[in-house]
Amino acid sequence: DQQVKQNSPSLSVQEGRISILNCDYTNSMFDYFLWYKKYPAEGPTFLISISSIKDKNEDGRFTVFLNKSAKHLSLHIVPSQPGDSAVYFCAASARAGANNLFFGTGTRLTVIP
């Protein structure tokens, strides 16, 4: 039962353009959402998060948008850089504080120089 879904397994974007990665969830109890970036043979690296009380959070080139009514969130990277090429995982949890994360299956982003 996949409660967090990333329906695009891969995405290719030209350097300098915007990358948009999408994520959908089914569990209405989720109230905290995170994006992680993962390189091969390494652990996921935390990128950015958003609480359900917000609809947008921005950190440098990374912005996460949350649409609670649609149970959808997206990560925007602008401008995209070749070093952004990695697998991006969306994750969600049901309570603030320490709690286990539910991960999507990931989207492999390739930024073409």
Next chain:
Amino acid sequence: NAGVMQNPRHLVRRRGQEARLRCSPMKGHSHVYWYRQLPEEGLKFMVYLQKENIIDESGMPKERFSAEFPKEGPSILRIQQVVRGDSAAYFCASSSGLFNEQFFGPGTRLTVL
């Protein structure tokens, strides 16, 4: 850099042997999570521990798997009588418990021959 440490990074076992995976959380973190990633899949939660306590083991297989986080020393994920289906990357994450950001270690790649 006192990040999350995992060892070994690679572990090869024959069917029926035991595998022990170790995780030292970030300094100041008392919450440890274990996740498993099968090939081409996202990370799946296994167990959440605080010092000397298992808080949530809802993702752990009922047999052969156990985890501990003793008062002193690293957290241990133990897999008894390994089978080929246990081959995966096992990631440990830690948090301070105050926020949802979990910081991941580099993972242990278990191969069962």
